[in-house]
Amino acid sequence: MTMSSSIDQRVSLAVSTVIFALRPHPDSGLMTLWLPLVRRIREPYEGQWALPGGPLEADEDLAASAQHTLERTTGLAPHYLEQLYAFGNVDRSPDDRVVSIVYWALVRPDEVARAVDGENVEWFVADELPPLAFDHTSIVDYALARLRAKITYTPIAHAFLPEEFTLAELRAVHEAVLRTTLDPANFRRQALASKTLVPTGTCLQGTSHRPPALFRFEAGAPSPAPEEQR
Amino acid sequence: MTMSSSIDQRVSLAVSTVIFALRPHPDSGLMTLWLPLVRRIREPYEGQWALPGGPLEADEDLAASAQHTLERTTGLAPHYLEQLYAFGNVDRSPDDRVVSIVYWALVRPDEVARAVDGENVEWFVADELPPLAFDHTSIVDYALARLRAKITYTPIAHAFLPEEFTLAELRAVHEAVLRTTLDPANFRRQALASKTLVPTGTCLQGTSHRPPALFRFEAGAPSPAPEEQR
DNA sequence: GGGGGTTAGTGTTGACGTGACTTTAAGGTC
DNA sequence: GACCTTAAAGTCACGTCAACACTAACCCCC
Numbered sequence: 001m002t003m004s005s006s007i008d009q010r011v012s013l014a015v016s017t018v019i020f021a022l023r024p025h026p027d028s029g030l031m032t033l034w035l036p037l038v039r040r041i042r043e044p045y046e047g048q049w050a051l052p053g054g055p056l057e058a059d060e061d062l063a064a065s066a067q068h069t070l071e072r073t074t075g076l077a078p079h080y081l082e083q084l085y086a087f088g089n090v091d092r093s094p095d096d097r098v099v100s101i102v103y104w105a106l107v108r109p110d111e112v113a114r115a116v117d118g119e120n121v122e123w124f125v126a127d128e129l130p131p132l133a134f135d136h137t138s139i140v141d142y143a144l145a146r147l148r149a150k151i152t153y154t155p156i157a158h159a160f161l162p163e164e165f166t167l168a169e170l171r172a173v174h175e176a177v178l179r180t181t182l183d184p185a186n187f188r189r190q191a192l193a194s195k196t197l198v199p200t201g202t203c204l205q206g207t208s209h210r211p212p213a214l215f216r217f218e219a220g221a222p223s224p225a226p227e228e229q230r
Numbered sequence: 231m232t233m234s235s236s237i238d239q240r241v242s243l244a245v246s247t248v249i250f251a252l253r254p255h256p257d258s259g260l261m262t263l264w265l266p267l268v269r270r271i272r273e274p275y276e277g278q279w280a281l282p283g284g285p286l287e288a289d290e291d292l293a294a295s296a297q298h299t300l301e302r303t304t305g306l307a308p309h310y311l312e313q314l315y316a317f318g319n320v321d322r323s324p325d326d327r328v329v330s331i332v333y334w335a336l337v338r339p340d341e342v343a344r345a346v347d348g349e350n351v352e353w354f355v356a357d358e359l360p361p362l363a364f365d366h367t368s369i370v371d372y373a374l375a376r377l378r379a380k381i382t383y384t385p386i387a388h389a390f391l392p393e394e395f396t397l398a399e400l401r402a403v404h405e406a407v408l409r410t411t412l413d414p415a416n417f418r419r420q421a422l423a424s425k426t427l428v429p430t431g432t433c434l435q436g437t438s439h440r441p442p443a444l445f446r447f448e449a450g451a452p453s454p455a456p457e458e459q460r
Numbered sequence: 461g462g463g464g465g466t467t468a469g470t471g472t473t474g475a476c477g478t479g480a481c482t483t484t485a486a487g488g489t490c
Numbered sequence: 491g492a493c494c495t496t497a498a499a500g501t502c503a504c505g506t507c508a509a510c511a512c513t514a515a516c517c518c519c520c
Contacts, residue, residue: 061320062329086313101318
């Protein structure tokens with residue numbers, strides 16, 4: 001603990017984030033998973049797309065560093081943030097040794113609108129990515145797998161939605177993430193059985209059909225540190 | 231990526247491991263989870279017990295570094311090793327900033343016998359630990375939760391056993407880890423349904439009752455990188 | 461060598477969750 | 491008011507699993 005491994009061995013520590021959001025697919029119009037990428041402006045992999053990230057800030061916890069780097073590079077403030085994995089293989093960067101502690105995050109549609117969409121930040125369909133820098137392609141694949149697994153047994157879908165939402169909207173999130181269709185009746189049963197949805201008492205008005213009830217997400221027992229993981 | 235965060239900000243990177251093994255409890259005689267701890271010989275927390283670990287080796291991947299540090303400090307070679315979490319809160323070490331990438335491991339009983347049990351390495355019952363250095367108590371708690379969760383939906387229990395084992399032995403592992411009793415008939419059905427157990431054809435002889443069949447663990451599809459996580 | 465003890469292994473039953481599907485309710489539109 | 495559309499509730503069959511009963515195969519002991 002006294003010898004700093006980083007000084008002697010020049011291991012640099014980065015924090016990156018895989019950010020997911022939902023918006024319609026340009027071709028089909030279906031709700032689809034998107035994620036923002038940043039164009040690299042230095043070697044190695046100059047000009048290629050990569051995950052937003054940066055060096056760990058000395059005075060910040062890991063999650064806070066991920067969040068701030070995210071804010072700085074993309075302007076996004078996620079509504080869900082969880083550590084994904086620490087990637088540190090020797091050969092994952094051609095020059096230096098870089099250990100990346102990667103987080104994954106979910107953002108709401110209103111955030112997406114606020115995000116900077118400048119020259120070096122662009123949104124891509126999660127399942128149709130260009131070749132990425134470093135090992136970021138496999139990192140995104142892993143994050144995708146984790147998201148799809150976790151949404152099936154944990155109520156995180158609401159992180160893609162505004163405060164109040166209908167069951168149809170919640171189901172649309174699941175369908176978009178999992179790329180399937182779900183039976184509305186069965187989805188309703190299962191969603192209400194989880195006890196994490198609280199009806200607001202109001203209904204969404206202005207539809208050309210029966211008005212659906214609005215719900216709000218209510219956290220159950222606070223999750224133990226650091227996460228539950230199942 | 232060009233600025234090394236570690237040099238400027240003196241963040242050191244450590245790799246530690248929570249190692250689990252099974253042996254009888256000294257009081258009850260029941261099979262119980264144990265883990266080896268290392269006594270710290272330097273400040274901070276000098277004299278206190280801590281997880282085995284050390285600085286990340288420059289020429290090793292993360293998992294390899296965990297394995298080698300383990301070998302060096304405790305003499306143990308695990309049969310299962312998985313990344314647990316990266317702990318990096320600013321205040322987790324009183325002096326320097328230390329980010330620990332923590333792994334968890336399972337070892338077989340024959341390994342436990344081979345392990346060094348010197349002055350500064352000692353085995354403890356996992357649920358009856360003394361106060362540990364740094365945030366290692368909460369790390370162990372998290373590893374315990376992960377082990378108990380993962381053993382229920384993944385065939386890792388065999389990593390506590392020799393190559394060939396009976397279903398009763400496998401069930402005893404589950405019971406020891408989860409601290410419950412399990413129905414032998416239902417456990418058998420569920421274990422055989424997973425298709426990961428291959429009968430060797432032979433039976434364990436020398437028992438004072440009906441001889442049980444011996445099984446061997448056969449890996450199914452190789453797990454995707456980095457892990458499956460569910 | 462037969463009865464009893466012990467564990468291995470098989471079978472049966474009922475409760476529960478879930479997928480597929482039907483039915484009723486509540487709006488708007490024409 | 492007929493009709494369309496989606497919300498919401500209800501029905502049914504099937505598979506899973508916990509609980510429990512039952513048979514099988516050894517050893518021990520008298």
